Amino acid sequence: MLENWVVVPTCLPLVRLRCHACASGRFRASGKFRVNAHHKLLDAWLLVLCTSCGETAKLTLLERTNVRSVRPELLDRLHDNDPGLTAELLQDPVVRRRNRITLDWDGAWRLDTRGPVHPGREAIDVSVRFAARIPVRPVRLIAEGCGLARAEVERLVAEGRLVSAVRLSGKLSGDFTFTLKR
Numbered sequence: 001m002l003e004n005w006v007v008v009p010t011c012l013p014l015v016r017l018r019c020h021a022c023a024s025g026r027f028r029a030s031g032k033f034r035v036n037a038h039h040k041l042l043d044a045w046l047l048v049l050c051t052s053c054g055e056t057a058k059l060t061l062l063e064r065t066n067v068r069s070v071r072p073e074l075l076d077r078l079h080d081n082d083p084g085l086t087a088e089l090l091q092d093p094v095v096r097r098r099n100r101i102t103l104d105w106d107g108a109w110r111l112d113t114r115g116p117v118h119p120g121r122e123a124i125d126v127s128v129r130f131a132a133r134i135p136v137r138p139v140r141l142i143a144e145g146c147g148l149a150r151a152e153v154e155r156l157v158a159e160g161r162l163v164s165a166v167r168l169s170g171k172l173s174g175d176f177t178f179t180l181k182r
Contacts, residue, residue, distance in 0.1 A: 003126040005145055006112045007134055012087060013103040015048050017057060024052035026104060031086050033078045034058065040067050044078055046089055059099045061089060091133055109134045113145045124180045135171040138164070142178065156180065 015027040027048035036043045042065050045058035061078075062070065077085045089095050090103060109132075128141060142162065143150045156162035164178035 003124060004114065005126055005128045005141070007109055007128065007130045007132075007136060007141065008112055009087075009105075009109050009132045009134060011108050012090060013105045013108045013134075014051065015059070015090070016102045016104050017048070017099075019050040019053065019055055019057070021055040022050060022053040024050050026051045027057060029086050029090060030056075031083050032081050033061070033085075035075070035078050037067070038064070041065065042067050042070060042075075046086060046095075059089075059095065059101065061095060087132075105134050105136070109136070111141055111144050122182055124182075125177065126180070127175070127177045129175045130173060133173040135173045137170070138166070138168045138172050138176065138178070142168075142180075146180065 012029050015029065016025055017027050018025055019027070027050055030047045030049050032047045034045045034047060042062050043060075044062040044065075045060055048057050048059060049055070050057070074085075096102065126142075126145070128138070139150055139153050139157070142148070143153045146153070148156075153162065157168055161181045162168070162178060163181075164176060166172060166176045168178070
């Protein structure tokens with residue numbers, strides 16, 4: 001029988017960015033947007049706040065963009081400070097690349113296993129799905145989901161009793177499956 005696990009975000013991740021005021025490296029999204037018009041051109045930013053000193057920084061979303069090329073629903077969401085849009089834009093690789101930021105997901109996600117793993121079975125097949133692109137080490141997920149130590153999971157991988165089509169070392173942010181043989 002196939003077990004289904006889901007990695008779910010619990011809150012917005014922190015933004016890794018150097019603060020010019022206090023040299024801290026973490027910002028939290030305020031959920032507020034700033035939109036500025038220059039005749040027919042728009043600029044838009046997502047405002048983020050330093051976790052240490054509270055200084056505000058701006059993440060560029062639109063830069064000198066013709067107002068007609070911006071979808072009206074996007075513009076409405078920017079004006080309404082839509083919290084869902086904040087989450088979407090933080091996940092957008094174009095926004096992250098443009099602003100040279102990375103996301104810190106520590107403490108911002110949980111693993112939903114929908115109940116304990118049944119230890120009496122000979123083999124357990126598990127499908128892990130990500131509700132958002134959260135980079136996590138598969139060994140950590142498996143350890144948390146099965147109630148094992150990470151060293152024990154790494155030993156099971158080395159012995160060939162824990163197998164997957166994806167590499168279990170490093171970080172993943174996409175769906176994968178694995179089989180645990182007892």
